[in-house]
Amino acid sequence: MKLTRRDLLVWSAGATAGLIVTPVPWKLLDDVSIWTQNWKWIPQPTRGPVEVKQSFCTLCPKGCGMRVRMAAGWPVGVSGVSSNPINRGALCPLGFGAHQLNWHPQRLRAVRHRATTSSWGEARAAFAKASGEGPIVIVDGQPGRAASSVFQAFVQKRGGSYRVVPGAENQALAPYENWSGVPASTLGYDLENAQTMVSFGAPLLDGWVTPGRFTRLWAERAAGMAEPQLRLIQVESPLSRTAARAWRWVPVPDGAEAALAAGLARVLLDERLVPAHGPVPSLTLADAAAQTGLGINAIQDLARTIVSRPPVVAIANDQNPAIAALNVVLGAVGVRGGIVTRSRHTLSAQSVQAVRAAPSHVSYVSTGADIISARAVLIDSTVPWDFTPPTDAEVFHFAAWDGGSSKVDWLLPAPGFLEELTDVPTAPASAIDTYAVAPALAKAPPEGQGAAQFLVGIDPHLIPAEKIIHTRCEGLFRERVGTVHGQEATPVTTLASVQQLEERLWEGAVWVNDPPRSGDFRCELSEWPKTAGPVPPVNRLPTWLAPVLPPLASKLYQESGLRESPEGENGRKA
Amino acid sequence: MSTRYGMVIDLDRCTGCGACMVACAAENNVPAIPQATARTGLTPMLVRKVSNGVEGGARREAFIPIMCMHCEHETPCVSVCPQQAVEVDKATGIVMQMPQRCLGCRYCMTACPYHARYFNWWDPSWPAGMEKSLNPGVAVRMRGVVEKCNMCHARLHSAEEKAAAAGKREIDPADYVPACVEACPTAAIRFGDLADQHDPVFREAHSADTFRLLSLLGTEPKIYYQSKEAWVRALADPDSGAHLEVEHG
Numbered sequence: 100m101k102l103t104r105r106d107l108l109v110w111s112a113g114a115t116a117g118l119i120v121t122p123v124p125w126k127l128l129d130d131v132s133i134w135t136q137n138w139k140w141i142p143q144p145t146r147g148p149v150e151v152k153q154s155f156c157t158l159c160p161k162g163c164g165m166r167v168r169m170a171a172g173w174p175v176g177v178s179g180v181s182s183n184p185i186n187r188g189a190l191c192p193l194g195f196g197a198h199q200l201n202w203h204p205q206r207l208r209a210v211r212h213r214a215t216t217s218s219w220g221e222a223r224a225a226f227a228k229a230s231g232e233g234p235i236v237i238v239d240g241q242p243g244r245a246a247s248s249v250f251q252a253f254v255q256k257r258g259g260s261y262r263v264v265p266g267a268e269n270q271a272l273a274p275y276e277n278w279s280g281v282p283a284s285t286l287g288y289d290l291e292n293a294q295t296m297v298s299f300g301a302p303l304l305d306g307w308v309t310p311g312r313f314t315r316l317w318a319e320r321a322a323g324m325a326e327p328q329l330r331l332i333q334v335e336s337p338l339s340r341t342a343a344r345a346w347r348w349v350p351v352p353d354g355a356e357a358a359l360a361a362g363l364a365r366v367l368l369d370e371r372l373v374p375a376h377g378p379v380p381s382l383t384l385a386d387a388a389a390q391t392g393l394g395i396n397a398i399q400d401l402a403r404t405i406v407s408r409p410p411v412v413a414i415a416n417d418q419n420p421a422i423a424a425l426n427v428v429l430g431a432v433g434v435r436g437g438i439v440t441r442s443r444h445t446l447s448a449q450s451v452q453a454v455r456a457a458p459s460h461v462s463y464v465s466t467g468a469d470i471i472s473a474r475a476v477l478i479d480s481t482v483p484w485d486f487t488p489p490t491d492a493e494v495f496h497f498a499a500w501d502g503g504s505s506k507v508d509w510l511l512p513a514p515g516f517l518e519e520l521t522d523v524p525t526a527p528a529s530a531i532d533t534y535a536v537a538p539a540l541a542k543a544p545p546e547g548q549g550a551a552q553f554l555v556g557i558d559p560h561l562i563p564a565e566k567i568i569h570t571r572c573e574g575l576f577r578e579r580v581g582t583v584h585g586q587e588a589t590p591v592t593t594l595a596s597v598q599q600l601e602e603r604l605w606e607g608a609v610w611v612n613d614p615p616r617s618g619d620f621r622c623e624l625s626e627w628p629k630t631a632g633p634v635p636p637v638n639r640l641p642t643w644l645a646p647v648l649p650p651l652a653s654k655l656y657q658e659s660g661l662r663e664s665p666e667g668e669n670g671r672k673a
Numbered sequence: 674m675s676t677r678y679g680m681v682i683d684l685d686r687c688t689g690c691g692a693c694m695v696a697c698a699a700e701n702n703v704p705a706i707p708q709a710t711a712r713t714g715l716t717p718m719l720v721r722k723v724s725n726g727v728e729g730g731a732r733r734e735a736f737i738p739i740m741c742m743h744c745e746h747e748t749p750c751v752s753v754c755p756q757q758a759v760e761v762d763k764a765t766g767i768v769m770q771m772p773q774r775c776l777g778c779r780y781c782m783t784a785c786p787y788h789a790r791y792f793n794w795w796d797p798s799w800p801a802g803m804e805k806s807l808n809p810g811v812a813v814r815m816r817g818v819v820e821k822c823n824m825c826h827a828r829l830h831s832a833e834e835k836a837a838a839a840g841k842r843e844i845d846p847a848d849y850v851p852a853c854v855e856a857c858p859t860a861a862i863r864f865g866d867l868a869d870q871h872d873p874v875f876r877e878a879h880s881a882d883t884f885r886l887l888s889l890l891g892t893e894p895k896i897y898y899q900s901k902e903a904w905v906r907a908l909a910d911p912d913s914g915a916h917l918e919v920e921h922g
Contacts, residue, residue, distance in 0.1 A: 129773070132773035132774065133773060135815065136772065136773060136812065136813075136814070136815050138815070140796065141796060141797060141813055141815055142797060142798065142799055142804035142807065142813060143804065143807075143813060144702065144804065144807035144808060144809040144810075144811070144812075144813070145804070145805050145807065145809055146809060147809075149809060168808075170809045171805075173805040173806060174806060175805075175806055175807060175808050175809060176699060176700065176808055177699070178696070178852075178855055178856065179855075179856075189692075189858035190692065190856070190858070191690070191692065191858075192690050192691040192692040192694070192695045193695070195692055195695040195696040195699055195856055196695050196698075196699055198699075198806045199699075199803055199806050201806075202799070202800055202801070202802040202803035202805070202806060203800065203803075204800045204801075304688045304690075305688065305690065310858055311858055314688065314858040314859050315858065315859070315860070317859065318686050318858075318859035318860055318861070322683070322685050322686040322859060322861075323683060323685030323686060323899075323900070323901045324901075325901065338732055338734055340688055340689055340690070341688075343688075343689075343733070343734040343735070343736075344685075344688055348730070350729075350730050649695070650705035650799075650800065650803070651695050651698045651699055651703070651705050652691070652695050653705070654698075654705040654706070654707075654709065654714065655691060655694045655695060655698060655716060656691060657711070657714075658709065658710065658711045658714040658716050658719075659691065659694060659711075659716065659719055659720055659721070660711065660722070661689055661691050661694075661720055661722065661736075662691070
């Protein structure tokens, strides 16, 4: 048989037509599509066993419970834990991208001495030498942790001071400490029982206290209701995120908050709208109206509105004593729905140390002159990056990310997000004591070292943080009070051993103390405070220790225009 | 009747925190491309700030999360796609985007009345090592394709796998919650089955305060918005004459 050109064409056409009705070309097309999605330079997610663990966010002192999805040992996703009574399943927007932070380009990977790369040995030798020559100061951003106890033990042995950088919530509670003697670190807001909140610039819906604690409350009792069960009145100059969603926004010029507080107090006392007999402000109502630009009638109406739905609490964003004095006039101190002290008499001193900032008054950085004359200052990685110590001493700054500070002599790489075992004491301004443990879930780079570990390396006689956490768990177990909130709530009294308590805490449960008793905290004020506090800097981001944001957050904020310049061009906070 | 997944977003509860945006991007492996701008970046979930246009003490602002509206009827992106890379899933009502089929013509972006579709201008990239933090359940999309919200379809797959492993045909609704819904700190975003009259989302979608964006187009979007404030509802009504002031970076 002779093969002609025509036969070849017929055969080819037939083969082509036949091929189309087979799966081959479609499979080939599909595979090509998939291949072109998987070039070797396209990053691919980690493959490996997936598991979900529970822990706590340690990027700020608020200690939100989080569920961490792990793949092949790396955190690949973060979400809130709805059963957690602290944050009730919510996280701040930065927390959702926190697992990216350990890979941020500004992650510190080596010890740096001024502009040069150095070593841990040299840093340890320099700190040991400096601490031998004169007093040292250790600055902590999250007091109450086991690491904080290591710091305190070190300064007690070597001579020096332990100082704390207060968060905005604790700063606002400082006037009550001055007037009552009760440490601000043991005070909190009983938000859950308040009916009216007057916020003087505090970003209640934007990172104030633990995310979820107030936002969930507000969403359930206030949002979208013409006559809400919870009235949120925001006194603030700009129409902030909180002011935009508040039941009422009262715009007053920056710095006029104290005048408005005085004006309100005067109306409350003159019209006998409150039973309490507080000090009468020296400022007249007319002066308050002039300073706030609101008018006398508006201030009177506001005062009547505020007290029409008790309990009422005024919330400041700084140490403004006039707003604290307004709470005294309102009778909002030491009562349900107001400023309360946590149940300080139900725990032993050792357990108090575990769940609070300190058993006695915390020495804040701003109140200490010793930092100026110190020989060396050690700043823990929990201190916000923008803190600059007022000192000429040699500064040793632990940080996981390089914020670009030029005033630091030693920059020491600290463990990043979930890379170090730590405990989580009570969140600032909480009305109830809590305690949790955040185990190290992520693989830490070998060059990182925490400040407590660094000090134990210098003085091996110090008790390491891990052992302190164990001791604290033993103490809480012996107290036999409170409940452990994990998948289910378990009273401590039903636990058989301290090992059971530790297991629960290591699995992401949180210990919660019994509710506080009201009436055990009183605040007497003989005269109205004369000076108002400084106008706080406008901070539109939640308290955030890292000088950088997760890349996703910075990208999305930039592209949505939701935040006003959260970062500069170099990726650092503006 | 098959499931019709949809959302009701309570704008009175939205504080504009952006948690939904970050959670969405983290869940779906959206790269943080440094050179991306508001015009060229990928934001499957985008929260916009709107105001009533009044200055002074009477000014009011609200935040509107915008994503793919998952149009049910004559879905514009489906009808223009030459590659059949977009389709409405008959079983769920989710408008699916298949990047493997997409050739990047961007007709769908032009057709989408909500501007909820984004083009991948760059190869996906992350800082060194950060690929270890990617969600293993979601494939990375390459340069040259369009993407958008798919209601976290990977989570639906997981829920279906879990149900199948348990020998069930139907998923447990608690197993399938999109990332933005899970992340919202005020529970402003509610997710459910719009075809189920017993689902709370069905009832909310048919309440008096609920509206849809560009509803006159007749595309039957499955994202509903809710607000008790008249000026917010007026934003979606072209006959109201309301002044819409959208702020964008």
